[in-house]
Amino acid sequence: MDLGLAGRAYAVTGASSGVGLATAALLLADGAHVAACARDAGRLARALEGLPRTPGARLHIRACDVLDPEEVETFVGGAAAEFGGLDGLVNNAGRSLMAPVADTSRDQWRAEFELKIFSVLNTVRAAEPHLRRSSAPAIVNVNAILARQPEPRLGATSAARAALLNLTRTLSADLAPIRVNSVCLGLIDTGQWRRRYEAAGTAASYEEWSAGIAADRGIALGRFGTPGEVAHPIVALLSPRASYVTGSSIDVGGGISRYV
Numbered sequence: 001m002d003l004g005l006a007g008r009a010y011a012v013t014g015a016s017s018g019v020g021l022a023t024a025a026l027l028l029a030d031g032a033h034v035a036a037c038a039r040d041a042g043r044l045a046r047a048l049e050g051l052p053r054t055p056g057a058r059l060h061i062r063a064c065d066v067l068d069p070e071e072v073e074t075f076v077g078g079a080a081a082e083f084g085g086l087d088g089l090v091n092n093a094g095r096s097l098m099a100p101v102a103d104t105s106r107d108q109w110r111a112e113f114e115l116k117i118f119s120v121l122n123t124v125r126a127a128e129p130h131l132r133r134s135s136a137p138a139i140v141n142v143n144a145i146l147a148r149q150p151e152p153r154l155g156a157t158s159a160a161r162a163a164l165l166n167l168t169r170t171l172s173a174d175l176a177p178i179r180v181n182s183v184c185l186g187l188i189d190t191g192q193w194r195r196r197y198e199a200a201g202t203a204a205s206y207e208e209w210s211a212g213i214a215a216d217r218g219i220a221l222g223r224f225g226t227p228g229e230v231a232h233p234i235v236a237l238l239s240p241r242a243s244y245v246t247g248s249s250i251d252v253g254g255g256i257s258r259y260v
């Protein structure tokens, strides 16, 4: 099915790795123009420049910390100027903080809410005037199943994720007709998990280690997801074909969630 993305322009934050990189790759393959940011400019360029693109699909790369409103303004404004507008935004940049509540400092709590909430407010503020000129504007916030199903040692991240899920619903009303939706992730095989595997110092292979975690967590499909398996639902929500979908969230967790 043609998703109607060719020639449209999308900004993706945290695009040098994992879910953001897979989303940027899928958009370029579908003929969309992509503006991509992350903090490490070298890693961003190395990750993106060799990606296959449909002829005509353009790439705008810029180092940008989503916590810095001026950098975000420059990134989003530069992309809109280069592409002649902006049709969508994927708020993906982020990470999680693993620590029991008792060991989480006030600064760490603040940093989690800064990253999950203010990163989104910064990009939304910068993108809104451009999105209002699009014929099919859409925002997708990359969130976590933790927003509805918190876990031990992830208290600050879970609470900040719940706040982002709530904020996403408000944005869908306040920004309409710009559509605003979430994808809520389970365990996805990206740099975050590779770093945790290395930190665990286990003798098991990565595959054995991750399969053990999937079994412990009761993931119905018995494995971690791949970044590509997240990129497809993100791109489907960005697509003009999803023109009546807003304020909703899609779980991409292989059956990890326990709520109905």
Ligand code: NDP
Pocket (backbone or CB within 6 Å): 013, 014, 015, 016, 017, 018, 019, 020, 037, 038, 039, 040, 041, 043, 064, 065, 066, 067, 092, 093, 094, 095, 096, 142, 143, 144, 145, 185, 186, 187, 188, 189, 190, 191, 192, 193
């Ligand atoms: P990765 O660690 O693979 O990639 C994170 C990306 O975000 C990198 O490009 C990184 O680049 C960028 N980034 C981080 N902080 C900032 C910042 N302040 N400003 C700009 N860019 C930033 O992560 P994933 O692909 O695993 O995660 C993507 C999203 O999905 C995150 O929000 C994560 O919390 C969420 N998620 C992931 C899960 C998983 O199992 N993987 C589960 C649930 C949610 P750089 O460091 O150069 O800035």
